Amino acid sequence: MKHSPTRIIINTSALQGNYKFLTSKVGQTCQTAAVVKANGYGLGVDVVVPALEQAGAKFFYVAHFAEALTVRQLTSAPIAVLGGLPRGAADDYKNNRIVPVLNTAEEITNCPADLPAIWHIDTGMNRLGLSVNEVSTFASQAKSLPILMMTHFTSSDDAQSSHAAEQVRKFNDCIAGLPKPFQLIPQSICNSSGIFRNENWHRAQTRPGVALYGANPTPETKNPMSPVVTMETRILQIRTARAGETVGYNQTETLEKDTLLATVGLGYADGFLRSGSSRAKLYWHGQPCKIMGRVSMDLIVVDINNLKNCPTPKQGDHLEVLGNHQSVDQLAKDLGTISYEVITSLSQRAERLAR
Ligand SMILES: *Cc1c(COP(=O)(O)O)cnc(C)c1O
Numbered sequence: 001m002k003h004s005p006t007r008i009i010i011n012t013s014a015l016q017g018n019y020k021f022l023t024s025k026v027g028q029t030c031q032t033a034a035v036v037k038a039n040g041y042g043l044g045v046d047v048v049v050p051a052l053e054q055a056g057a058k059f060f061y062v063a064h065f066a067e068a069l070t071v072r073q074l075t076s077a078p079i080a081v082l083g084g085l086p087r088g089a090a091d092d093y094k095n096n097r098i099v100p101v102l103n104t105a106e107e108i109t110n111c112p113a114d115l116p117a118i119w120h121i122d123t124g125m126n127r128l129g130l131s132v133n134e135v136s137t138f139a140s141q142a143k144s145l146p147i148l149m150m151t152h153f154t155s156s157d158d159a160q161s162s163h164a165a166e167q168v169r170k171f172n173d174c175i176a177g178l179p180k181p182f183q184l185i186p187q188s189i190c191n192s193s194g195i196f197r198n199e200n201w202h203r204a205q206t207r208p209g210v211a212l213y214g215a216n217p218t219p220e221t222k223n224p225m226s227p228v229v230t231m232e233t234r235i236l237q238i239r240t241a242r243a244g245e246t247v248g249y250n251q252t253e254t255l256e257k258d259t260l261l262a263t264v265g266l267g268y269a270d271g272f273l274r275s276g277s278s279r280a281k282l283y284w285h286g287q288p289c290k291i292m293g294r295v296s297m298d299l300i301v302v303d304i305n306n307l308k309n310c311p312t313p314k315q316g317d318h319l320e321v322l323g324n325h326q327s328v329d330q331l332a333k334d335l336g337t338i339s340y341e342v343i344t345s346l347s348q349r350a351e352r353l354a355r
Contacts (some may be wrong), residue, residue, distance in 0.1 A: 008350045
């Protein structure tokens with residue numbers, strides 16, 4: 001938005017590079033679908049979908065029907081809705097060539113035979129999907145075959161966990177118990193992290209989301225993905241506060257010495273979680289500037305007192321929130337959350353640029 005203190009820059013070539021890298025991890029017969037739910041994880045589907053399509057993406061996933069309609073304006077590729085098929089929605093899905101992911105008995109019953117659909121089997125999340133012991137009943141009564149059988153991991157981000165392998169075993173056993181035509185249906189199991197765990201799990205299609213956008217799908221090692229999001233926020237004011245004075249709401253931070261402070265135009269209403277108070281950092285020339293006191297709705301105060309070998313920041317300069325010195329994973333850690341929440345919360349009132 002015009003004159004916004006915060007700008008978010010989406011690096012589309014990094015995004016495309018990430019897509020191609022994830023594609024290079026799987027075999028020729030495996031399709032890399034792109035998960036673009038929640039407005040492309042907050043980056044903006046208007047930028048993300050055309051860039052991914054140009055990089056080779058031929059299948060998209062969203063969570064809601066309304067998201068699918070928005071994405072339909074941007075691509076003619078198949079779009080699947082993870083959130084299922086609401087009552088009375090079949091014609092809307094059909095007319096817009098949107099594929100429902102069927103999660104319940106009711107959805108399977110209500111899905112017309114001529115509406116292509118995906119069956120989602122719940123192998124351990126206990127969240128959404130058909131339970132393994134009910135799938136065979138529906139398979140024997142099915143009016144038409146699904147185009148894909150899928151399941152979703154609980155803990156593929158945890159290299160130490162054996163739960164993903166257990167889930168794949170359950171999925172395999174479940175499908176092996178179905179009538180022959182169901183055993184031949186293409187399968188999709190892996191989210192971002194799953195792709196890196198076991199190549200036997202790639203099957204016909206993977207469904208990466210967060211790794212496309214630069215977060216680390218393998219937290220136990222160095223991030224193999226390229227950063228996609230840069231976020232910078234403008235200094236609105238600089239002041240020297242005196243020893244013994246406090247900073248911000250509820251006086252949670254008392255200064256031990258005279259301190260140069262910078263106030264930036266970013267706050268929790270921009271998705272910068274309040275849990276970052278007195279804890280998270282912004283960066284100037286690669287050096288951390290600690291947040292002083294509470295994160296407020298539109299403002300954050302940082303300590304710029306101890307910067308070395310670089311120009312002193314001035315009013316109008318921008319501090320880095322996300323970029324070369326602060327990854328989404330690092331900021332997420334300091335905010336007490338995960339990269340997914342950081343990027344899906346990205347400010348709606350920031351200036352948005354793509355390059
Ligand atoms: C969100 C989602 C994905 C993508 O997960 P990432 O961890 O972001 O790669 C894949 N499959 C399903 C069912 C999802 O809900």
